[in-house]
Structures are given as structure tokens and as C-alpha cells.
Amino acid sequence: MLREAIDWLVTPSLPFARRSGHLSEFVAIAARRRRHRAAWAPHEARSRAAVLRAAMTVDPDGTAIILGAGHLYDVPLAELAARFRRVELVDLAFSAATRRAARRLGNVTCIRHDVTESLPELPRVAAPGFLLDRPDLRFVASVNLLSQLAVVATRELEDDAADRLGRALVEAHLDWLGRLPCPAALVCDRAIEIVGPGGEIVASLDPLKGAAAPAADETWTWDLAPRGEVDRVHSVRHVVGATDRS
Numbered sequence: 315m316l317r318e319a320i321d322w323l324v325t326p327s328l329p330f331a332r333r334s335g336h337l338s339e340f341v342a343i344a345a346r347r348r349r350h351r352a353a354w355a356p357h358e359a360r361s362r363a364a365v366l367r368a369a370m371t372v373d374p375d376g377t378a379i380i381l382g383a384g385h386l387y388d389v390p391l392a393e394l395a396a397r398f399r400r401v402e403l404v405d406l407a408f409s410a411a412t413r414r415a416a417r418r419l420g421n422v423t424c425i426r427h428d429v430t431e432s433l434p435e436l437p438r439v440a441a442p443g444f445l446l447d448r449p450d451l452r453f454v455a456s457v458n459l460l461s462q463l464a465v466v467a468t469r470e471l472e473d474d475a476a477d478r479l480g481r482a483l484v485e486a487h488l489d490w491l492g493r494l495p496c497p498a499a500l501v502c503d504r505a506i507e508i509v510g511p512g513g514e515i516v517a518s519l520d521p522l523k524g525a526a527a528p529a530a531d532e533t534w535t536w537d538l539a540p541r542g543e544v545d546r547v548h549s550v551r552h553v554v555g556a557t558d559r560s
């Protein structure tokens with residue numbers, strides 16, 4: 315708890331993210347990852363490999379953008395920085411380790427930006443205009459971000475309103491990826507499975523709230539919350555899909 319409080323205080327972020335709970339969620343992700351580093355490692359490796367595979371299919375003579383790169387757990391940054399002229403990381407906040415890695419590599423910039431361009435004005439969901447006018451773009455990847463767009467924003471809402479808003483945010487992000495002036499890769503949760511003590515799936519939830527994601531080129535399981543994290547009986551795992559060009 316003390317570590318989280320300090321991280322919250324020292325991590326630079328967009329001002330609204332500090333008030334809204336987004337920065338607390340950002341810090342909480344790091345704490346969960348410290349508790350479950352080994353369980354998360356296969357998912358992070360698969361995510362990095364999927365981003366790199368998609369990045370290898372595009373012209374590297376320009377800029378690559380990684381959306382949701384705040385902690386860099388699932389981003390092959392060194393490889394991307396070696397391949398592209400420039401790499402821009404986009405998130406509401408960046409950990410100290412991410413900022414250090416960017417400085418070290420020299421051609422990497424951290425950009426604090428709300429990719430929904432909606433958060434302070436919700437429930438109005440905007441069509442983002444970010445990056446649409448960038449002729450230097452060669453590659454964009456949205457990495458384990460899509461289902462997170464609604465997590466904090468819908469926390470206080472009734473179920474129906476939360477699902478409607480969550481779906482609108484997800485659809486606006488997918489639509490925006492499709493309008494970018496370069497190929498966009500997508501790594502995102504496709505299902506949330508609650509697993510009982512015998513390994514049986516006791517509930518399956520849709521993290522995209524009914525929005526249709528593009529077909530996945532590859533899927534895998536992320537052991538997000540091994541038994542003991544949520545309660546002593548259940549574990550939670552996510553089915554993750556990677557789409558090379560969304």
C-alpha cells in the first residue's frame with residue numbers, strides 16, 4: 315500500500331487522471347503485476363511477439379506508435395526502437411522505468427494523452443482525431459488497452475449504463491484504429507473467464523461489452539488473477555487475441 319501511495323504521488327500523469335482514479339488504476343496494475351509476475355510472463359511474451367510480428371510487415375522508415383504503453387510490460391521497445399526511425403509511446407501516465415528506457419534509447423518519446431479523447435466529458439464519447447494527420451506514421455499498435463478504456467469510467471454506473479458506455483468507448487477506439495493512416499495492430503482481451511477449484515469455467519464475461527473486435531490471428535490465455543487474488547476458490551483468466559492488421 316505504501317509503495318502504491320508513493321507511486322501515485324511521484325508518477326506524472328494527465329491532471330484529470332489523478333482526480334478520476336485512472337492514475338490509481340495505473341499504479342494498481344503495477345502492484346498486481348509485482349504479485350503475479352511469473353503468471354503474467356507468458357502473456358507478456360506472447361503480446362511482445364505479436365506486436366513485433368505485425369511491426370515486421372510494415373515500412374520502418376517513419377514512426378511507430380504504441381498505445382497503452384505506460385508500464386512497457388508487453389511492449390518490445392528495444393526492437394521497435396532499432397527498427398523504426400522514431401517510436402512514440404502513448405498513455406495517461408508512464409512509470410519511471412518506462413521514462414528511463416525511453417531516454418536511454420534516444421529515439422523514443424512518451425506522450426501523455428487520453429486516446430478516447432472523451433474521458434473528462436463522459437458520457438459523451440468522441441471520435442478521436444489524434445494521429446489522423448500524421449504522414450510519418452508507419453505502424454500503430456494498441457496493446458492490452460481496449461478493455462481498459464471503460465474500467466474506471468464505468469465503475470460508478472449501473473450495469474446497463476456501464477455496458478452501453480463501455481461498448482461505445484470500445485467501438486470508437488476500433489473505428490479510430492481503422493481510420494489511421496497506417497496499419498494498426500491490436501492485442502486485446504476477448505473474454506474474461508472465472509474458473510472454479512476444479513478448473514471448470516463458472517462464468518464467462520465479455521470485456522468488450524458486445525462490441526465486435528476484428529478476427530484474431532492468434533489467441534492465448536492470460537492468468538490474470540491466480541487463486542488467492544480475488545478469493546480462495548476462484549481464479550480469473552483472460553482470453554487474449556492479437557490481430558496483425560485491424
Ligand SMILES: C[S@@+](CC[C@H](N)C(=O)[O-])C[C@H]1O[C@@H](n2cnc3c(N)ncnc32)[C@H](O)[C@@H]1O
Pocket residue numbers: 340343381382383384385386387388389404405406407427428429430431433457458459462463
Ligand atoms: C492493462 S494496462 C496494459 C499494459 C501496458 N500495455 C504496459 O505497458 O504494460 C492498460 C494501459 O492502458 C492505459 N490506458 C487506459 N485508458 C487509457 C486512455 N484513455 N488513454 C491512454 N491510455 C489509457 C493505462 O494507463 C494502462 O497503462
